[in-house]
Amino acid sequence: MAAIEPSLFDWRAVDARSDLERLSLVRDHLPDAQLVHYLEVMRGPGRDDYPVAAMWNAVLAGVVFQHPSIEALIRELGRNPALLQACGFAVLPVQKKPAAHLVRDPVTGNMTVVYAAPEEAHYAVPDSWNFSRFLANVIELEETLGMVTGMITTLREQLMEVLPEFGRHLGYDGKAIESHSTGRVNRTTGETSDPDADWGKHETSGIDARTGKPWKKIKTWFGYGVHLIADTQ
Template sequence: MASIAQKSLFCWHDVEALGDLHRLRLVLENLPDEELMQQLEQRRGRGRNEYPVRAMWNSLVAGIVFQHPSIEQLRRELLRNGQLRDLCGFDPTRGSDAVPSASAYSRFLSTLRKRSIREALVRVFTSLVDQCYRELPGFGRRLGADGKGIASVARRRGKGAGDRRGEHDADWGCHEYVYQNERGEVQKSVKKWFGFTVHLLADTEYELPVAFTVSRASKHEVPVMRKLIRSLDRHRPHILKAAEVFTADRGYDDGTLIDLLWHEHRIKPVIDIRNLWKDGEETKLVAGTPNVVYDYQGTVSCVCMATGTQREMAYRGFEEKRGTLKYGCPAVHYGYECAGKASCPLASCIRIPLSTDRRVFTPLARSSYRWKREYAKRTALERIHSRLDRSFSLELHTIRGQEKLSVHLTLVFSVMSALALGRVRENQPNQMRSLVRPAA
C-alpha cells in the first residue's frame, strides 16, 4: 500500500476523542462527590498514595461512561489513552505506570463497600435525585416501578463461606409471562435466572431513577416495593409528596400496595390487573343496583331492563371527597335509544365506591382514556432497563454478590443522573438520556 504524507491542521480522531472526554468531564463536574472523596482520603490517612483516591474514583466513573464491563478493560483503556489518564487525575509524569494495578482496584472497590463509605456513595445518588427535583420541571410527578432480573456471573452458589470468589448471595428467580399469539392462542413463557433483582422506582417523563433496591432473585416484587415506599416515607418524604401517579405492570397488582399508595399518600395507582375471579363469571352485579354490572378490568355496564342489551356506561369522573367513581347512563350520554328507559330504576348517573373492590376500582378509572395514557408511560421503565443492559453493559458484567451489585448500580444510576443534569445545564435537554453521543 502506498503511503502519502499529507499535512493536516487537525485530526478527526482528536476531535472524536475530545468529544468523549468532554462527556466524561460533564459527568465528573456534576457529581456531588466531595464528601465521599474526603471520607476515602481520611480512611487512607498516611498510607501509600501511589494511586490517588480521586484519580481512582474518576477512572471508575470513566469505566461506566465509556462502557467498560470489567476492570481489565478499563485498565487497558487507561494504559493506551494518556488524555484519559490526565482527565482522571493520574500523574502525567509517570505515564502508563500511573495506571493502578488490578489488585489496587480490587482493594478500592472493597473500600467502597464499607458501610460508612457505601452510605456516602448513596448520598451522592440521592443528592443528584434531589437536584433533579429542583431543576427539572415536573420531575417526580409520574413514577413508575418495575423489577429487572440480573444474573450473577456465577452459575451456582459457592461451596464455602470462606471462598471470596464464590457467589454466596444469589438464588434462583422465575418470571412467567402469559400472552396471546397472532392466532389468539394463550401462550406462556418462563424466564429463570440465578442472581438478583433490582427494584427500580423512576420518573416516567424524564426516564431517570428516583430510588432502587437490590434483592435476591427469589424475592417477590410487591413486598419489596412496599418496603421501599415506606422507607421513602421515613427518610425522603418529599418524593411521595410530589408524586401524583404510580404506574406498574400486573406483577404489582396488589390491594395492599394500592391502599398504601392512595389512602396513605394520595398517589393514584395505575397498575394493570390480573383476573383473579376463579368461578368463571364474566361480570358481577354492583351492590344496590338491579342492572349495573362490572368486569374484573373495571368496565361498568348497564343492562337494559326490556331487551337485556348490555352497554358500557359513560365514565364521568372521580369524586375524591366521596371516594366514588361516577358513571352516566349511556342512553343519556351517547344518545342511544333505550327500550327499557321508562322502567329503568337508575337515575342519570350512578356512584360506585372504591371500597367495592380496591383492586378493580381505583381513583383513575381503568376504563378511562387517561388511565390508558398514563399506563402507556410505563414503557419508560423498559427503556431504562435496556440502557442498563446496553449502554451500561450490565448484560456483560462480571459481578458476584449482592453488595457488589448494589454499589455498582449506585454508581451507574449516579452517572445516569449526573449526565442528564449536565446535558440540561449545557442547554442540551434533548440529549439528556444519551450516554453514547458526545457532548457538543
C-alpha cells in the same frame, strides 16, 4: 410556527459525545466530594503515589467506558494519556534509572561498573493491587455509611429543586431476565452455577371475553427481575 420543546432526558445527546466527554459529565456533576474526603482520611499519611481523586475518577472511567475488568481499565490508562489527564494522574512518561552491577575484567582483574540497557519510558499507572485496596475502602464506606448510594439521593433532590413536579406521576413495569444457569443446585457446593440468581414467579389472570370463564397464566424462570419506575410527564 409551532414551537419544538427539547426533551430534558434525551440520552441520544449524551450517547453522541466522545468517551472522554461522557466521563467529564459524570466527573463534574457527581456529588462525590464527601466520599473523596473520607477516602483521603482513610489513606492517612501513607504513600500518595496515586491521588485519591484520580483513583476515584479512574473507577468512574471504568464504568463509563464499560471495561469488563480492572486489568482492562489499567491497559486503557497505560495507552491513553488523555484519559490519565482526565482522571488526574501525571501525564509525563517516567523512565527508571538503569540498574548497575560490577563486572571483573578477566585479564586485569579490575572491577568495572556496567549499566544495563535503559527500559522504555512508560506512563505511571496504578497496579491492580492499588485498585483492589482502593475499592475495598470504597466498599467499606458504602456498607457502613451508604456514601455511594447517598449520591443518588443527592442528585434526585437537586433535580426536584429544578422540577418541583418530578415524581408526582409515575408509571412502572417489570421484566423477567432469565439466567443461562438451569437453577439446579450442585450437590457438592449446595449452590447453582449462578448463585446471585433466584427463581421468579409471575401470575396473570382474567376472564375470557368469549367464554366468560376465568383463566390464569403462571410464568416461572430462574434469573433476575428488572423493575422500572419512570416519571410519565
